[in-house]
Amino acid sequence: MxxxxxxxxxxxxxxxxxxxxxxxxxxAFADWNASAFGAKTVPAVLxxxxxxxxxxxxDILLMAPDIAEDGSVVxxxxxxxxxxxxxxDIIAExxxxxxxxxxxxxxxxxxxIGTKIKMGKTANVRAIVIADGKAWTAAKMIKVTAxxxxx
Amino acid sequence: xxxxxxxxxxxxSTGGVADIKILIMHPMDTGLIxxxxxxxxxxxxxxxxxxxxxxxxxxxxADLGIAISKNPFFDFRVKGAKAGDALAIHxxxxxxxxxxxxxxxx
Numbered sequence: 001m002x003x004x005x006x007x008x009x010x011x012x013x014x015x016x017x018x019x020x021x022x023x024x025x026x027x028a029f030a031d032w033n034a035s036a037f038g039a040k041t042v043p044a045v046l047x048x049x050x051x052x053x054x055x056x057x058x059d060i061l062l063m064a065p066d067i068a069e070d071g072s073v074v075x076x077x078x079x080x081x082x083x084x085x086x087x088x089d090i091i092a093e094x095x096x097x098x099x100x101x102x103x104x105x106x107x108x109x110x111x112x113i114g115t116k117i118k119m120g121k122t123a124n125v126r127a128i129v130i131a132d133g134k135a136w137t138a139a140k141m142i143k144v145t146a147x148x149x150x151x
Numbered sequence: 152x153x154x155x156x157x158x159x160x161x162x163x164s165t166g167g168v169a170d171i172k173i174l175i176m177h178p179m180d181t182g183l184i185x186x187x188x189x190x191x192x193x194x195x196x197x198x199x200x201x202x203x204x205x206x207x208x209x210x211x212x213a214d215l216g217i218a219i220s221k222n223p224f225f226d227f228r229v230k231g232a233k234a235g236d237a238l239a240i241h242x243x244x245x246x247x248x249x250x251x252x253x254x255x256x257x
Contacts, residue, residue: 031200031212037214037216072220072221073220073221077226095218097216097218098218099216099218100215100218100219101213101214101215101216101218101219102213103212103213103227104211105210105227106208106209106212107205107208108205108210108229108231108232109210109227109228109229110168110227110228110229110230112227113225114224114225115219115220115223115224115225115226116219117218117219117220118181118217118220119218
């Protein structure tokens, strides 16, 4: 009796843990915005990110080279000094799929991200900052002398 | 499952801020490029999600697209961290592959 009770509870516990793991995995994948990442124009990206209306902000620092000699590796750094910055998105406006990445910050992470992106041709790189439900933006033109999407 | 694909350098800088640099070995194939020899399209193979936790709490949660460069690099900062804190870095890609690195802040 005791043994079967214990067996039952250990199995039940295992199942609950497994369900928890499954749902965590599913949630993680559900977050990835397939329509926004698949969108082919900037207006379509903004619509798929939740009908964003962008307002220019001097409080976003976008650091990137003026000229990228290799479009396959373009360093980009974005720093937001907008209070309550929750998310920073990076867009390469002339790429086949303009949305490059979306970074969410929490639990003490500062609103700063550095990464490297591919650019097909000379274009604006745009940072979008989501803070308190508003969307702020800053952009910088990067001249690409050798595209990063042609291999 | 990918193994040993993640390198990280997580160090305390000034003001209780940890600087975390991550490098992941991954092809990040866009699905838009043809193999020059065979003429066949190289299928898309790219990291979709990257999560970083500090002592079990999520600090960075990123959704990535095909425009992130091959062997992706990320640099970010966490305030309120300290040396010895546990850092876990996890990625998953569009083909169901994934990898995790557990390390500590130094």
